[in-house]
Amino acid sequence: xxxxxxxxxxxxxxxxxxxxxxxxxxxxxxxxxxxxxxxxxxxxxxxxxxxxxxxxxxxxxxxxxxxxxxxxxxxxxxxxxxxxxxxxxxxxxxxxxxxxxxxxxxxxxxxxxxxxxxx
Amino acid sequence: xxxxxxxxxxxxxxxxxxxxxxxxxxxxxxxxxxxxxxxxxxxxxxxxxxxxxxxxxxxxxxxxxxxxxxxxxxxxxxxxxxxxxxxxxxxxxxxxxxxxxxxxxxxxxxxxxxxxxxxxxxxxxxxxxxxxxxxxxxxxxxxxxxxxxxxxxxxxxxxxxxxxxxxxxxxxxxxxxxxxxxxxxxxxxxxxxxxxxxxxxxxxxxxxxxxxxxxxxxxxxxxxx
Numbered sequence: 001x002x003x004x005x006x007x008x009x010x011x012x013x014x015x016x017x018x019x020x021x022x023x024x025x026x027x028x029x030x031x032x033x034x035x036x037x038x039x040x041x042x043x044x045x046x047x048x049x050x051x052x053x054x055x056x057x058x059x060x061x062x063x064x065x066x067x068x069x070x071x072x073x074x075x076x077x078x079x080x081x082x083x084x085x086x087x088x089x090x091x092x093x094x095x096x097x098x099x100x101x102x103x104x105x106x107x108x109x110x111x112x113x114x115x116x117x118x119x
Numbered sequence: 120x121x122x123x124x125x126x127x128x129x130x131x132x133x134x135x136x137x138x139x140x141x142x143x144x145x146x147x148x149x150x151x152x153x154x155x156x157x158x159x160x161x162x163x164x165x166x167x168x169x170x171x172x173x174x175x176x177x178x179x180x181x182x183x184x185x186x187x188x189x190x191x192x193x194x195x196x197x198x199x200x201x202x203x204x205x206x207x208x209x210x211x212x213x214x215x216x217x218x219x220x221x222x223x224x225x226x227x228x229x230x231x232x233x234x235x236x237x238x239x240x241x242x243x244x245x246x247x248x249x250x251x252x253x254x255x256x257x258x259x260x261x262x263x264x265x266x267x268x269x270x271x272x273x274x275x276x277x278x279x280x281x282x283x284x285x286x287x288x289x290x291x292x293x294x295x296x297x298x299x300x301x302x303x304x305x306x307x308x309x310x311x312x313x314x315x316x317x318x319x320x321x322x323x324x325x326x327x328x329x330x331x332x333x334x335x336x337x338x339x340x341x342x343x344x
Contacts, residue, residue: 084343095178095288099186102152102172106190110170 181292
C-alpha cells in the first residue's frame with residue numbers, strides 16, 4: 001500500500017509541476033498533454049497493477065510487471081545511448097571551439113602590429 | 120617543396136626545445152600546439168622559433184595534431200606535413216626518408232615503423248607485445264596491414280592532410296589515420312624509423328593500459344558514432 005501511495009503522490013506532484021510549467025508558458029500544450037498522460041498511466045499502474053496484464057497479454061509477455069521492467073530497461077538503455085551521443089557531440093564542439101580560438105590567436109599574433117596613424 | 124612539421128605538446132618544456140631545433144634543420148616551418156600545458160612549453164617553443172598555438176582547454180594529442188594541420192593548411196601552404204613528437208624520441212634526420220615516396224609521387228602518406236629493421240632503443244617487452252597486438256587489431260577493424268600501427272612519425276602529402284580529418288581527440292588518432300587511409304583509398308608506404316626510448320620519456324608516456332582506451336575509442340567510432 002505504501003508503494004502505491006508514494007508513486008501516486010509522486011505522479012500528482014509531477015503533474016502539478018508540469019501544469020505550473022505550462023501555465024508559465026515554458027512548455028507547449030502538446031508536451032503538457034503527453035506528460036500528464038504519462039503520469040496518469042503511472043498512477044493507474046500503481047493503483048491497479050493488474051491493468052498491465054491486458055497489455056502484456058496483447059504483446060505476448062507473461063505478466064504485466066515483467067512488461068513494465070522490460071520496457072523500463074529498454075528505455076533506460078536508449079536514454080543512455082542518446083546521452084552518450086550527445087556527450088560526444090558536445091565534446092566535438094568543444095574541441096572545434098578550442099581549435100578555432102588557438103588558430104585565430106596564433107594568426108592574429110603573426111600579423112604585423114597596426115600602428116596608430118591618428119593625428 | 121615546402122615541408123611543415125607539426126608537433127603536439129603537453130608539458131614538454133624540458134624536451135621540446137631540442138625537438139624543434141632538430142626538426143627545423145630539415146623542414147621549412149614547425150607548428151607546435153601547446154595542449155594547455157602547465158609548464159613553459161609555450162614560451163620555450165616560441166623562443167626556439169616555432170609557430171605556437173595554444174589550446175585553452177586540454178583536448179588531447181589527436182585534437183592538437185588536427186589543430187596544427189588546420190593552421191598549416193590555412194596559412195603555410197605546405198606540400199608535405201610531417202607529424203613529429205615533442206619528446207625527442209624521433210630523429211628528424213629521418214624525415215628525408217619519409218618524404219621520398221611522396222616526392223617521387225608513389226605515396227600520399229608515409230608511415231614510420233619500428234619493426235622494419237631498425238631496432239627501437241630500450242623498448243619495453245610489454246610495449247612490443249602490445250604493438251604487435253595493435254597490428255592485428257588494425258587488420259581486423261580497418262582492413263589495413265602495417266607493421267607498426269601506433270607510430271606517430273609520418274609524412275602526409277597536402278592531399279592526404281586535407282583528406283584525413285582526425286576526430287578521435289585522444290590517443291586513438293594513429294588507428295583512426297590508418298582507418299581513413301583505407302576509407303579514402305590513399306596510397307601509403309612504410310619506412311623504418313629509429314625511436315629512442317629513455318627512462319625520462321618512458322616515465323612520461325601513457326601507461327600500457329592506454330592500448331585498451333585506443334581499442335575502446337576505435338570500436339566506439341566504428342559501431343556507435
